[in-house]
Amino acid sequence: MTAGPAVRPRDFETFFAASHGGLLARLIMLSGSREDAEDALQEAFVEAYRVWERVGGYELPEAWVYRAAVQRLWKTARKRRRGRERLPDLPVPVLAGPEQSAEAREVLRLLAALPPRQRITMVLYCLHGWSQAEIAEALRMTRGGVAANVSKARGTLREALDVTADETGPGRDAFLGAPEPLAPGRLRPLSGPPDDDPVTAALRGTEDWLRAALLADPERTRRARAALARRLPEGS
Numbered sequence: 162m163t164a165g166p167a168v169r170p171r172d173f174e175t176f177f178a179a180s181h182g183g184l185l186a187r188l189i190m191l192s193g194s195r196e197d198a199e200d201a202l203q204e205a206f207v208e209a210y211r212v213w214e215r216v217g218g219y220e221l222p223e224a225w226v227y228r229a230a231v232q233r234l235w236k237t238a239r240k241r242r243r244g245r246e247r248l249p250d251l252p253v254p255v256l257a258g259p260e261q262s263a264e265a266r267e268v269l270r271l272l273a274a275l276p277p278r279q280r281i282t283m284v285l286y287c288l289h290g291w292s293q294a295e296i297a298e299a300l301r302m303t304r305g306g307v308a309a310n311v312s313k314a315r316g317t318l319r320e321a322l323d324v325t326a327d328e329t330g331p332g333r334d335a336f337l338g339a340p341e342p343l344a345p346g347r348l349r350p351l352s353g354p355p356d357d358d359p360v361t362a363a364l365r366g367t368e369d370w371l372r373a374a375l376l377a378d379p380e381r382t383r384r385a386r387a388a389l390a391r392r393l394p395e396g397s
Contacts, residue, residue, distance in 0.1 A: 173209075173213050176217065176223075177385075177386065178382055180222075180223040181202070181206075181381075181382055182372060182375045182381065182382070183223070184223060185202055186372040187368065188231075189269075189371060190284050190364070190368050190371065191234055191280065191281050191284050192237075192238070192280075193272050193273030193275075193280060197237055200237075201231075202226075202230050203389050205226045205227075205229035205233060206226060207389065208229055209222065209229070228299065231281075231285070231299060234281070238281060239277070261366075262370065264363075264367075265366065265367045265370035265371065268318075268363050268367040269367060271321050272318075272367075278310045279314035281300070282296055282311050283315060283318075286311050287360060288361065315360050318360050319359070322359065322360070322363055
């Protein structure tokens with residue numbers, strides 16, 4: 162059997178410009194800090210650049226970059242036991258109304274205040290579609306630890322947002338019906354159809370608002386590319 166044609170890696174610069182905003186929005190949701198998210202993302206992009214001949218040939222190389230950034234954020238978060246009080250510094254999206262912006266900022270405030278373990282596990286599971294097993298493997302936690310942290314974080318957000326509890330119930334495993342693990346190199350969409358769970362719906366709406374806020378800053382990509390260039394080998 163003859164091997165099929167090799168997949169030609171896409172241009173790194175084009176990939177960086179196209180994927181930076183969406184990945185940064187995801188990581189801010191995870192970290193509660195734009196600074197931490199930007200640092201982790203830059204480190205992940207540097208690592209991707211070094212092995213771009215391989216990573217650039219993936220169907221969705223942003224999945225590889227995202228996982229690498231998540232693991233870097235996790236190392237930073239493990240040093241902290243408390244959440245943050247200061248909201249990420251973000252512009253307001255042009256098309257967002259005052260009520261929508263206020264709601265998104267409130268969700269971001271609540272996320273930032275959560276203990277890091279609770280915030281990261283809940284966002285990975287509820288918003289980004291990782292399974293219990295995927296989270297436990299990536300963060301080197303037990304499945305029970307993942308489930309407990311997600312449950313606590315969801316309870317905090319439900320109470321703070323004054324929404325009704327979902328149908329999970331105290332006697333039912335919070336991870337029943339979890340999404341199937343992704344194939345290597347895959348990444349779930351940044352947003353999807355409306356969800357019956359109000360916590361997940363609030364998280365999804367906030368991330369969409371966050372992406373729009375980042376895209377409203379025309380200098381973001383240029384600044385990020387300049388910062389990345391300082392970390393890349395000379396001549397790149």
